Every structure is written in structure tokens, then in C-alpha cells.
Amino acid sequence: MTTIGVGAAIAIGVAGLAVGSIITAAAMPPSCQMVNVNGFNYQRCGNTWYKPQYAGSNVNYVVVNPPQ
Template sequence: MATAAAVTTAVAVTSAVIGSIVYSVPPSCVTSVVNGVAYQQCGSTWYEPQYAGTTVQYVVVNPPG
């Protein structure tokens, strides 16, 4: 049972919820331009930049396609 709990915790920590907002992304992320939008791809998580005035924030989105 302890192993299952550890795996569940790891998934919860590493997966981002669609629609959540972060103000910076890890430096290991890769920029991918899709349909003119420069998304940040961090592993299996995709972030779409949005601007609030002069500040950029990143919204977790489904992989663009």
C-alpha cells in the first residue's frame, strides 16, 4: 500500500491542472510555435503565454494540435 501512495503523490506533484496559471516556467522548457503561438512545453505539460498588462503569465493547456 505504501508504494501505491507514493506513486499517487508523485503524479499529483508532477502533473499540472489544465487552466492553472503560473508566473514562470522551468528553464528546461522548450518553446514550440503552433499556429503562431509560442507555447512552452515542459515534458508533457504545455503552457500558453497570456499577458496581464506588461506581465506574462502561463496557463496550462492541452497539447495544441
């Protein structure tokens, strides 16, 4: 698994991240929208879906396949 910080996410372009990649909350584009699917919250940025992953009080986002 790859963890991406703010600078790397901007350099790569968030849409280019592979499923399983992790980005920090600070690296999330401001245009993302929260979507609830089957009781789970996701962030959707264009065609890329993210699931929050918590570590204590910190949150990162994992790129996932679109929920069904």
C-alpha cells in the same frame, strides 16, 4: 482557476498541474522550450504545454491541452 507562484510550483511539481492552472513566469522550469504551433507560441515542459497570458507587462502561463 488556480494561480501558482514559484514555491508552490516547485512543491507540486509542474507536471502535476491541471489544465487551466496558471503559473508565474518565474515558476517556469528552465528546461522548457518555446514551440510555435499554427502561429501561436507555447512553452513545452516535458508533456505539459503552457500558453502565455499577458497582463500589462507581466506574463503568466496557463496549462493547456497539447495544441493540434
